[in-house]
Amino acid sequence: MPKPLPQNRLSSQPFSREVAVHAMNSLDPKTGTWTPTIMETIEIAESLTRPHLLVVRMEDSGMEPVIRRKAYVGLDCDDVTARSGEIYALSIPGEGLVIKQVERDSAGQRLRLVSASPRHAARSLAQGGHAYVVVGRVIWVIQDL
Numbered sequence: 755m756p757k758p759l760p761q762n763r764l765s766s767q768p769f770s771r772e773v774a775v776h777a778m779n780s781l782d783p784k785t786g787t788w789t790p791t792i793m794e795t796i797e798i799a800e801s802l803t804r805p806h807l808l809v810v811r812m813e814d815s816g817m818e819p820v821i822r823r824k825a826y827v828g829l830d831c832d833d834v835t836a837r838s839g840e841i842y843a844l845s846i847p848g849e850g851l852v853i854k855q856v857e858r859d860s861a862g863q864r865l866r867l868v869s870a871s872p873r874h875a876a877r878s879l880a881q882g883g884h885a886y887v888v889v890g891r892v893i894w895v896i897q898d899l
Contacts, residue, residue, distance in 0.1 A: 770797045775826060778813045778851040788845035788889075796826060802894055806831040810843065810851060812897075816869040817841070817853055825897030827853060829890030836865060841892040846885065853892060 772795050780791035793811065808829040815823050821841075829843050836842050836856045843853045844867070854867035864878045865886075879885045 768800055771800055771803055772797050773803070773807065773809050775809045775811050778810050778853075781848070781850055786847045787887075788850045796896075798826075798828075798896070802828060804828075804830050804832070804893070806890075808843075808890055810853075812853065814852075816871055816874040817855075818871050820870040821853060821892070821895050822897045825895050827892055828894040828896075830893045831890040833891035833893075834888040836888050843889040843892065845887040845889050846879075851889060 774792045775794045775796055776790045777793045778788075780789050781787065782789045790808065796809070798809075808831050810827050810829065812821050812823055812825040812827055821827060827843070836858070838856060838858045841853060841855050843851050846852055852867070854869060857866040857868055858864075858881075859866065859878075863881055865881050866876055866878045868876045
């Protein structure tokens with residue numbers, strides 16, 4: 755049987771926090787750009803929080819099996835410099851928020867968005883244009899196995 759922690763080792767910090775979950779497909783009707791819209795709240799472990807954490811609910815199957823449809827995805831909105839091999843959420847006008855693995859071409863002119871699912875083709879976007887905005891890097895996923 756485990757021994758109880760000594761009184762001075764008990765933490766007064768909360769173990770969890772309630773956070774808002776945003777929809778990925780909420781578009782501003784005037785601009786066609788993604789607009790963070792709260793759809794629900796969930797409780798997460800305090801260790802999963804960040805100063806600029808954004809939580810979204812995965813709404814498509816493009817990243818399955820890595821990130822499944824209906825998974826909760828934590829984004830670090832302080833990390834918006836897309837690095838090859840990492841998974842990012844990008845706001846693409848007319849589409850909403852998309853989550854893809856990012857690859858830079860060797861010349862650094864294009865950003866290739868790669869799906870985990872072979873049913874979804876990769877596509878490229880010009881770097882530095884208005885075709886997208888990097889919202890944040892995926893830092894955790896909560897999903898059913």
